[in-house]
Amino acid sequence: MSSPPKLLIPLHVSYIQKLGESKDDLSYHLTAHLRLNAVYWGLTALCIMGHKDALDREEMIDFVMSCWDEEAGGFGAHPKHDAHLLSTLSAIQILVIQDALDKLEISRVVKFILSLQQPSGVFAGDSFGEIDTRFSYCAVSALSLLGHLHGLDVEKTVSYIEKCRNFDGGFGNTIGAESHSGQVFVCVAALAILDRLDVIDDQMLGWWLAERQLPNGGLNGRPEKLEDVCYSFWVLSALSILKKVSWIDADKLSSFILSAQDLEGGGIADRPGDMVDVFHTLFGVAGLSILGYPGLVDLDPVYCMPAPVIEAKGLRKGWQSLERRVSQD
Amino acid sequence: MHGVKRVRHTxxxxxxxxxxxxxxxxxYLALTDDLLHRKQENDYSLDAFKLTTRLLQVNPEFYTIWNYRRQILIKGIFPEKQPREIYEYINEELGNTMAALKSHPKVYWIWNHRRWCLENIPNNPDADGLEAVNKWKSATWDREMMVVEKLLNADARNFHAWSYRRYILANTTNPRPEVTEIAYTTSKIEANFSNxxxxxxxxxxxxxxxxxxxxDEAKCKEDEFDLVQNAMYTDxxxxxxxxxxxxxxxxxxxxxxLNREVRAIEELLDQESNNKWCIESLVHYKRMLLSKVDGDERERLSAECKQLLERLQTLDPCRRERYASMIKQL
Known part of the structure; x- marks a missing residue:
C-alpha cells in the first residue's frame, strides 16, 4: 500500500475560504438551514490548522448577529430563520472563538436555552418540542461557555442522559434508542462538562467505542455499519474524554482520514472518493488533531473548539489526546 | 454530504x-423570500400554506418553513374548521410527508412533523364512548405503524424509524400487546443476523x-441462548x-x-480457531468468573485470561493497547 498523502493545509484553507463564494449555486442555497453551523465548522477547522484569520472576523461576527431571532431570543441558522438550539450553540461557539461575546444579550439567550428543558430533564431543540440528547448537549455546552451553568437543573439533566444509557455502555438519542457514536459524544461530553463521568461504565463503553474501528482503519457509528470520517471525531472525542484514545489504531485511522482528502480541490469527504463538504473537513481535521498529527493546534474534544480558547476560559476538563508528533520533514 | 461520489467536471x-x-x-430564492416575508407579517392564509408545500417539496430540510406551516395550520386554518375537516387536513399532511420521507428517510424535520400531526388529531365530537371518540386517533396511529414498517423494510437500520416505532408503541390510543414486538424483531433478525x-x-x-x-425471565433467557448460539454458529x-x-x-x-456459556464458546472456538469474538468473549466471561473464585482456581483462570489476551494482541492488533491494559488489570 502506498503511504497516504499529507494533510494539505493550504488547500483546505482555500477550500473553506471559497465556500462563501458559490452564491450562484443552487446547492449553496439549499443548505441555508445549516449556514451558521457551517461557519462554525469552517472557523474551527481553520483554527485547528493554524489559520484562524483566513476568514474576515468582522464580517463573520456581523453575519452571526444577523441570525439573531429577536422574537425567540436565540439564533436561527440564517437571517430570518427561526431560533433553534443547534444554531444557537454554533453562534455562541463562533462568538467565543472570536472573543466577541460582548455583542450578545447573554441573559436573554440563557433564558431561551433554559426555557427548552422539559419536565423529564431532556431539552427540546425549539418551541416545537422535538427532544434529543443532542439538544441537552447544546444547552449544557452553551450555558457553560456563557458562564451560566449555575442556572441549570443539573440533576434533572443528568438523570435523563443516564436513562438513555444502554447495556453496551453507549447512549441513544432518547430513552430506549440504540447506541450511536454521535449520541455517545454528546452524552459523554455533556457529562464531562457537568463533572458527572461517574454515570459512565468506562470499560464497557471503551470496548464498544474501540470496536467501531474497521479493518480499513475508518470508524463506524454503530455495529455492522460503514465507516465515515465524521465518526473519527464522535468516537475519538469520547475515547479521549475516557483517556482511551490508544485503544484504537491511530496510524490506520490517520491514513483513512488523509485518504478522504480531495487532493485537487481541497476539503475532506465522508470516505475516499466521495464529494467533500465542510462538515467532514472539520471532523477529519479534528480527528487528526486528537491523534497528534504534526503541526495542528490541539482540539478540545469536550467542546469541539480550539483547546487554547477553552483553557483561557478556565473550562478545560481532564481529557487526553495523543501527544503531538513532530513532523519528519 | 454522505455517499455522493466525487466527479470532476470540466x-x-x-x-x-x-x-x-x-x-x-x-x-427558489423568490419563493424563499416571499415566504419568509409573509411569515414576518404573520400571514396565516391558505395561499401561504400552499406556498410552503411548494418550498418544502424542493427543500424538506428547511425547518423554519415546517414551523411556519404548522403555525398557519394552528392559527389560520384550524380555528375556522370543524373537527372532521381538521382530521382531513392532518391526513393530507401525513400523506404528503410520506412522499418526502420516502426520498429523505433520514431528515429529522419530516419525522418531527409527523409526530406533530399525530398529536393534533381531534376527537370525534359526534361519537359516544371513549373508543368511538378516539376512533380517528387510533385509525391514524395504526396506519403509522404500517408506514414505519415499510420504511424499516427499505432500511432495517434506520434509527429514525426505530425511534418512531417506539414512539408509536408508547403513545398510541390503541396499544398492541408488547409481546408482539418480540415476534417483529425475530423476523428482522432472521432476515439478517447483523441487524x-x-x-x-x-x-x-x-x-x-x-x-x-x-x-418469565428465566424461561425466555433459555430460548434466547438457543437463538444466539444459532446466530454465533451462522456467522x-x-x-x-x-x-x-x-x-x-x-x-x-x-x-x-457463566461456565456453561464459556464451554459453549470454547466448542465454537474449536471449529473457528483464532476467532477474535470467541476469544474476546471468553476473556470477558472468565474475568467475571474471577470474582467468584479464589485460591488455585483463581490463579488458573487468571493465567488463562492472560494467555487469551496475548493471543488477541496478535490477532487484533488495532485494539492491542486495550488488551494490554486488561492484562495489567489481572
Whole structure:
C-alpha cells in the first residue's frame, strides 16, 4: 500500500475560504438551514490548522448577529430563520472563538436555552418540542461557555442522559434508542462538562467505542455499519474524554482520514472518493488533531473548539489526546 | 454530504449546469423570500400554506418553513374548521410527508412533523364512548405503524424509524400487546443476523416484559441462548450477536451459567480457531468468573485470561493497547 498523502493545509484553507463564494449555486442555497453551523465548522477547522484569520472576523461576527431571532431570543441558522438550539450553540461557539461575546444579550439567550428543558430533564431543540440528547448537549455546552451553568437543573439533566444509557455502555438519542457514536459524544461530553463521568461504565463503553474501528482503519457509528470520517471525531472525542484514545489504531485511522482528502480541490469527504463538504473537513481535521498529527493546534474534544480558547476560559476538563508528533520533514 | 461520489467536471460542464439551474435557483430564492416575508407579517392564509408545500417539496430540510406551516395550520386554518375537516387536513399532511420521507428517510424535520400531526388529531365530537371518540386517533396511529414498517423494510437500520416505532408503541390510543414486538424483531433478525438495531430493540422489549412480570425471565433467557448460539454458529464474525449475548448474560449471572456459556464458546472456538469474538468473549466471561473464585482456581483462570489476551494482541492488533491494559488489570 502506498503511504497516504499529507494533510494539505493550504488547500483546505482555500477550500473553506471559497465556500462563501458559490452564491450562484443552487446547492449553496439549499443548505441555508445549516449556514451558521457551517461557519462554525469552517472557523474551527481553520483554527485547528493554524489559520484562524483566513476568514474576515468582522464580517463573520456581523453575519452571526444577523441570525439573531429577536422574537425567540436565540439564533436561527440564517437571517430570518427561526431560533433553534443547534444554531444557537454554533453562534455562541463562533462568538467565543472570536472573543466577541460582548455583542450578545447573554441573559436573554440563557433564558431561551433554559426555557427548552422539559419536565423529564431532556431539552427540546425549539418551541416545537422535538427532544434529543443532542439538544441537552447544546444547552449544557452553551450555558457553560456563557458562564451560566449555575442556572441549570443539573440533576434533572443528568438523570435523563443516564436513562438513555444502554447495556453496551453507549447512549441513544432518547430513552430506549440504540447506541450511536454521535449520541455517545454528546452524552459523554455533556457529562464531562457537568463533572458527572461517574454515570459512565468506562470499560464497557471503551470496548464498544474501540470496536467501531474497521479493518480499513475508518470508524463506524454503530455495529455492522460503514465507516465515515465524521465518526473519527464522535468516537475519538469520547475515547479521549475516557483517556482511551490508544485503544484504537491511530496510524490506520490517520491514513483513512488523509485518504478522504480531495487532493485537487481541497476539503475532506465522508470516505475516499466521495464529494467533500465542510462538515467532514472539520471532523477529519479534528480527528487528526486528537491523534497528534504534526503541526495542528490541539482540539478540545469536550467542546469541539480550539483547546487554547477553552483553557483561557478556565473550562478545560481532564481529557487526553495523543501527544503531538513532530513532523519528519 | 454522505455517499455522493466525487466527479470532476470540466469548466464548460459546470457552466452548463449553472445555466440549467438558473431558472430553478431564481424561483427558489423568490419563493424563499416571499415566504419568509409573509411569515414576518404573520400571514396565516391558505395561499401561504400552499406556498410552503411548494418550498418544502424542493427543500424538506428547511425547518423554519415546517414551523411556519404548522403555525398557519394552528392559527389560520384550524380555528375556522370543524373537527372532521381538521382530521382531513392532518391526513393530507401525513400523506404528503410520506412522499418526502420516502426520498429523505433520514431528515429529522419530516419525522418531527409527523409526530406533530399525530398529536393534533381531534376527537370525534359526534361519537359516544371513549373508543368511538378516539376512533380517528387510533385509525391514524395504526396506519403509522404500517408506514414505519415499510420504511424499516427499505432500511432495517434506520434509527429514525426505530425511534418512531417506539414512539408509536408508547403513545398510541390503541396499544398492541408488547409481546408482539418480540415476534417483529425475530423476523428482522432472521432476515439478517447483523441487524443490531433489531437485537437492541429486542433487549429493551424483553427487559420491559420481565420487569412487568408479563413474561418469565428465566424461561425466555433459555430460548434466547438457543437463538444466539444459532446466530454465533451462522456467522461468528458478526459483532451484533456477541454484543447481544453480553446483554443476555448480564452483569450478575451465576457461576454455573457463566461456565456453561464459556464451554459453549470454547466448542465454537474449536471449529473457528483464532476467532477474535470467541476469544474476546471468553476473556470477558472468565474475568467475571474471577470474582467468584479464589485460591488455585483463581490463579488458573487468571493465567488463562492472560494467555487469551496475548493471543488477541496478535490477532487484533488495532485494539492491542486495550488488551494490554486488561492484562495489567489481572
Amino acid at each position: 469548466r464548460e460542464a459546470l457552466e452548463a449546469k449553472k445555466l440549467r439551474e438558473q431558472a430553478k435557483l431564481t424561483d 443490531f438495531s433489531a437485537w437492541h430493540h429486542r433487549s429493551k422489549v424483553y427487559s420491559s416484559l420481565w420487569t412487568s412480570g408479563k413474561l 461468528p464474525n458478526d459483532q451484533s450477536v456477541w454484543i447481544y449475548h453480553r446483554w443476555l448474560v448480564g452483569t450478575d449471572s451465576s457461576a454455573e451459567l
